[in-house]
Amino acid sequence: MSSNLLHKTVFILDHGESTLQKCGEKVDFDGVFKHRAAKNSNISPLPPIEKTLWSCNVESVVEYCRIAYDVLPYYYLIRVLTCDDTCHVLNDWNEKEQNTTFLLNGLAKVSVPRENQDANLEEGVRKAMELISQPSPLQLNMLEKGMKIDNTGRVIIFSSSLTQDRIDHLEDVMSNLLGEKNRSSISPSKIRINHIDFEFVSVRPVNEKMGGIKERSDVLSKDLNRTIVCTESGQKLAQVVVQRCIAHYDLGITSVTGIPMKEEQNAASSTNYDVELLHSRDAHSKYCTETRPSFDLPGSEVVGLKWVPPKSSSQIADVQPSRVAYRVTPVDVNSRPSSCLTNFILSGRSVLLEHTHSKQYPNFFLAAHSGVIYIHSTCKCPDIPGISEGAGGRLTDYRIHDFGEFMMGSRLVPESEQTGLKKSLEYMDRCLRYWPLTQSESLLAHQSINQYINPLQALLSKANLTPDVNANCFRLITQLFQLESSNELIPQGVVAKGKREEQIKQFWCQFEKMLRCYSSISENHKSLLDKFLSVKGNCLQEHEYPVFEDSDDVDKDVLLLFENKKEVTLWDVYMTQNAPKNKRLKFEGILDNGKVSKLYPSLQEKELNNI
Amino acid sequence: MxxxxxxxxxxxxxxxxxxxxxxxxxxxxxxxxxxxxxxxxxxxxxxxxxxxxxxxxxxxxxxxxxxxxxxxxxxxxxxxxxxxxxxxxxxxxxxxxxxxxxxxxxxxxxxxxxxxxxxxxxxxxxxxxxxxxxxxxxxxxxxxxxxxxxxxxxxxxxxxxxxxxxxxxxxxxxxxxxxxxxxxxxxxxxxSLLSPPHIVTLLCGKISCQVQLYPPVKPFFGIVKHEQVNKRIGSKLKIYGFISLNDLASPPFFSKHFLIPTGSRTEDAPKKEDDRGNVPNVTVLLHGSLKVRQMAAVVQLAPNWFGLICSCSDSKKKSNLILYVLEAGSEPVTWLGDFTSMMISNELSDNNPFLSEKKSPFPIKTDERPSYNQPTISWIKSSGVQADIQKVVRFAKKLPEKENLFYKEVNRVKKAALSYGFTSLILGLSDILEREMTSNDSLSSSAKDHLSRTVAALRSPAACNVDFIISSK
The missing domain is CATH 3.40.50.410 (von Willebrand factor, type A domain)
Known part of the structure; x- marks a missing residue:
């Protein structure tokens, strides 16, 4: 996703009398008549009705919001305000109010514009700027962390009563406000505005001539851009507004071509349909340069990708990570082909999309995650260096099954606590201490002895050994002693060098090594080792004791240094790594209660005595 | 490179x-x-x-x-x-x-x-x-x-x-x-100006080995959630758990790299180059288990930066470990949630719903419902208006059986008409229902009752009130 997209957008909807004009486009709503006319001649069609300019403005803005909310992550925010003689703000920056359902509920309450009422757009602009200076939840979070905020926004006015003079005037108002807002004191509820994109959408009824306003886009100052768009109302307006949305959020359109659909439920044959989907242009701008005109959105270009019939298994075979994943939404959300496609994917199936002209570029697929559909690009791994040719690659007795079992128990699941990562790392550190990689590496790894070693290791991996667990551990160890006395300790068929006694000695050496690996976890772990040693005596020589590298990230501080500073010198790195954390050693005799002790308390006494 | x-x-x-x-x-x-x-x-x-x-x-x-x-x-x-x-x-x-x-x-x-x-x-x-x-x-x-x-x-x-x-x-x-x-x-x-091999330590608990990442991992400079983020990969990659590939569901990555063991473990480095293949290496074990179980290992690359290690095969059946570096930040994949709060299942309290292996905790559930995943009214095209009106008429014909659905649809259209300021459609709907009532002889008297009351309600001034719900009572 491009990084320069604006965080905040405010729509100002002119709610004055002028928007009550008819939009000039007829809506033939009586589909029922067409359907029945042939059968029943005694009914007559109802005359078509007409929307007002207001209705068309609302429809277009809601469509803009629908697309933006669908294809962008939640941190692109939109607020809508209506403007007659007063301003009415429909929603807030918080996540709960950032959806079209919330906006439509608000609009229903606002209702149609009243007669004899003009829109005070100047007040609307003031209000919009006030809204943009209010920090969003994301910005509040950044403020709390003490980060610098780049507060940019876009203000879009929809009106039918604009003249060039009014536009010039509103521009002045805006530019004065930008100065004013930024001069006045900054508080947590009011932040500096760095840049504004100011857009006018001047709407006129269909077939009416253009007024004296020129379409243009200018940079007015370093913190203000202004764009003027003039358009007819009706369906054309919706197209223009969606095209603005595409430009604002850098979107592209994929046309999924040749989707077979049956006309009726049990029809034998099917017809092929195309469905156009909007998404971030980054999804395929690098690969797909060939475009053709859009069908659903005249004036836009689409990239055609061919639908590949899903196989019976209906899964993308390779569930590897993908180079991109972007949210999509249909251009025409309620058309039958669109809803067939989206419902198909929402039901859990993935759809592979192929390039129509090039085999060199990666393919794409559509898949839903938590009820949101994404376009992914597939990714191949060519010419992989085989693992069997590398280090350790020639051995064939790795404990793949045992490690797989360990992995199953170490699956990650979401938790509400932020400490999950830390606790999981500690868990890994405790579990994987003594873990022979291959069957032949250690007698302890042998399958027949696993029934004793595995449960013991599982118990030893616990952070705290309760008396119960401790007793259990010792019981397992005792069982091993018994096996030894009944001569069953070394499993049959073990290929190990040396005599039987040698093997047994080897076994206990390895066993002691294991206990020693775990003994540093807690005092109780240590006492278990001591218990064992009191029975068996030391098997290992001191130099054979296991030593662990300190796994604490020595370079964690250095990494943080890189994040916080732009230019990092070698000196900075050295100081971070080697600078003594406490410059002076703490005085060992310091009092706990914080009081200052008197130095040499008996000195004076002695001196006095000596006199 | x-x-x-x-x-x-x-x-x-x-x-x-x-x-x-x-x-x-x-x-x-x-x-x-x-x-x-x-x-x-x-x-x-x-x-x-x-x-x-x-x-x-x-x-x-x-x-x-x-x-x-x-x-x-x-x-x-x-x-x-x-x-x-x-x-x-x-x-x-x-x-x-x-x-x-x-x-x-x-x-x-x-x-x-x-x-x-x-x-x-x-x-x-x-x-x-x-x-x-x-x-x-x-x-x-x-x-x-x-x-x-x-x-x-x-x-x-x-x-x-x-x-x-x-x-x-x-x-x-x-x-x-x-x-x-x-x-x-x-x-x-x-x-020799070529970047030196990128060598890091792979840590899996206390088991570690040296691996080369190819190509070397680039630093991450980018904007995540409107924040400028600069990250460099650390010298240690720490595995802290595992996720099944099905749960991962093709997450987007920032870059991908071979993860190849160098075969030099300080303690028991083999003398001859040729012996490297015969010294056990944890990457080979990891590769085998990940492949068999269809899982990925989750690694921490630096504070607040994560990656995934998967086994991957090419068309020639050669296979190896690949490190997928994810976008920096704690939530690089929306449907997997916060990587810093993921917890190993064995460490969960007994009453956690995800304890049983059958129930997958991913994708993370959200309240978000895109327009294509909920009933959405769009009247930009006439066909959209016609479809919604026809639906009401379809239920009207099946009154009184479809009473609930009929009133639900009537109220849905009425509410949308108010949201869009398209009040003439409320009257249009009443006209259509009236015509249905008078021209359709197959309707029962009870159906006609429902219709006449609905028509009257749609034409009353109260119809323009959002809170006024039309019902059979």
Whole structure:
């Protein structure tokens, strides 16, 4: 996703009398008549009705919001305000109010514009700027962390009563406000505005001539851009507004071509349909340069990708990570082909999309995650260096099954606590201490002895050994002693060098090594080792004791240094790594209660005595 | 990083033995590159050779790790004269673009001849336009220009201008091709500018091993949730748990890298190179288990930066571990949630719903409902209006059985009409229902009752009140 997209957008909807004009486009709503006319001649069609300019403005803005909310992550925010003689703000920056359902509920309450009422757009602009200076939840979070905020926004006015003079005037108002807002004191509820994109959408009824306003886009100052768009109302307006949305959020359109659909439920044959989907242009701008005109959105270009019939298994075979994943939404959300496609994917199936002209570029697929559909690009791994040719690659007795079992128990699941990562790392550190990689590496790894070693290791991996667990551990160890006395300790068929006694000695050496690996976890772990040693005596020589590298990230501080500073010198790195954390050693005799002790308390006494 | 070797701009040499010697010099230079890649880089470098054929750019060897095949192709080498550099540059762009080469920096090695100071009149084709092109690639690159000439100072000046387009990332060397020692020395020192292998420690609990990441992992400079984020990968990759591939569901990644064990464990480093294959290595175990269980290991790369390790196979059934570096930040994949709060299932309290393996905790549930995943009213096109009205009529005909659905749809249309300020449609709906009531003889009297009351309600002033719900009562 491009990084320069604006965080905040405010729509100002002119709610004055002028928007009550008819939009000039007829809506033939009586589909029922067409359907029945042939059968029943005694009914007559109802005359078509007409929307007002207001209705068309609302429809277009809601469509803009629908697309933006669908294809962008939640941190692109939109607020809508209506403007007659007063301003009415429909929603807030918080996540709960950032959806079209919330906006439509608000609009229903606002209702149609009243007669004899003009829109005070100047007040609307003031209000919009006030809204943009209010920090969003994301910005509040950044403020709390003490980060610098780049507060940019876009203000879009929809009106039918604009003249060039009014536009010039509103521009002045805006530019004065930008100065004013930024001069006045900054508080947590009011932040500096760095840049504004100011857009006018001047709407006129269909077939009416253009007024004296020129379409243009200018940079007015370093913190203000202004764009003027003039358009007819009706369906054309919706197209223009969606095209603005595409430009604002850098979107592209994929046309999924040749989707077979049956006309009726049990029809034998099917017809092929195309469905156009909007998404971030980054999804395929690098690969797909060939475009053709859009069908659903005249004036836009689409990239055609061919639908590949899903196989019976209906899964993308390779569930590897993908180079991109972007949210999509249909251009025409309620058309039958669109809803067939989206419902198909929402039901859990993935759809592979192929390039129509090039085999060199990666393919794409559509898949839903938590009820949101994404376009992914597939990714191949060519010419992989085989693992069997590398280090350790020639051995064939790795404990793949045992490690797989360990992995199953170490699956990650979401938790509400932020400490999950830390606790999981500690868990890994405790579990994987003594873990022979291959069957032949250690007698302890042998399958027949696993029934004793595995449960013991599982118990030893616990952070705290309760008396119960401790007793259990010792019981397992005792069982091993018994096996030894009944001569069953070394499993049959073990290929190990040396005599039987040698093997047994080897076994206990390895066993002691294991206990020693775990003994540093807690005092109780240590006492278990001591218990064992009191029975068996030391098997290992001191130099054979296991030593662990300190796994604490020595370079964690250095990494943080890189994040916080732009230019990092070698000196900075050295100081971070080697600078003594406490410059002076703490005085060992310091009092706990914080009081200052008197130095040499008996000195004076002695001196006095000596006199 | 991938290495692209380009051979171009050699002046015509009439003396055959001199030509042969020049060719041999070029081969010797390239041999230094291949030797270096073999010794210092674990044979991981992908190398391609581009030269000319019939005045067009020609790929002699595609990016490959099979250096033997490159040597074979070089036996057929002829030194091209003037191939248009722009053509070569687009040829390189295309090569690198295939697959994952874009995950690292690319080393472009240009072997060129001496440029004649004066153009001979006999030349039919005009020489390459003077410095009106730049080496400019669609990826990060280092450009090394080797001028195969006794005295290449004039030529050097020309390429200095040309290099400016790459922000000076590169350098120029003149190589006396008549001296084999000079060739070896100059090429070896130039290729050693190649990024050193990126070696890190892979930690799986207390089990660790040294691995090489290829291509080296680039630092992350980007904007995440409107915040500028700069990250560098640490020297330790810590595995802190596992997730099944099905749960991961093709997450988007920032870059991908081979994860190859170097085979040198400080304690028991084998003496002979050949023995490396016989010393147990945790990556081989990890690879096997990940493959069998269809899982990925989750790793921490740096504070608040994560990656995934998967096993991956190519079309030739070769298989190895791949590190997928995710976007920096704690939530790089929306449907997986916060990576810092993921917890190992064995450590969960007993009442956690995800304890049983059958219930997958992913994807993370959200309240978000996109427009295509909920009933959405769109009346921009007349067909949208017709469809919603027809639906009401369809239920009207099935009154009183479909009473609930009928009133639900009537209220839905009424509410949307109020939201969109399209009040004339409320009256339009009442007209249609009235016509249905009077013209449809098959309706029961109870159905007609429902309809007449609904028509009256739609026409009453209260219909414009959002909170007024039309019902059978």
């Amino acid at each position: 991938p290495i692209i070797i380009v051979i171009n701009d050699f002046p015509e040499v009439e003396d055959e033995s001199e030509y042969e010697q020049l060719c041999a010099g070029v081969r010797l230079g390239i041999e230094q590159i291949l030797t270096f890649a073999t010794k210092k880089s674990n044979k991981l470098e992908y190398i391609a050779v581009i030269t000319g054929k019939d005045s067009n750019a020609h790929v002699l060897s595609h990016l490959t790790r099979d250096y033997g095949s490159i040597r074979e192709n070089l036996d057929r080498l002829t030194l091209p004269e003037k191939i248009d550099w722009r053509e070569i540059i687009s040829c390189i762009n295309e090569l690198i673009f295939e697959e994952w080469m874009m995950d690292g920096k690319t080393f472009v090695f240009c072997l060129v001849g001496e440029r004649p100071t004066k153009l001979s009149k006999s030349r039919k084709r005009p020489a390459t336009p003077e410095a009106d092109f730049y080496f400019k690639f669609e990826f990060e690159s280092h450009i090394q220009i080797m001028i195969m000439a006794e005295d290449g100072n004039m030529t050097k000046r020309y390429y200095e201008k040309v290099l400016a387009g790459n922000n000076q990332k590169g350098s120029i060397e003149c190589v006396n091709w008549q001296n084999n020692d000079t060739i070896s020395k100059k090429f070896t020192s130039s290729i």
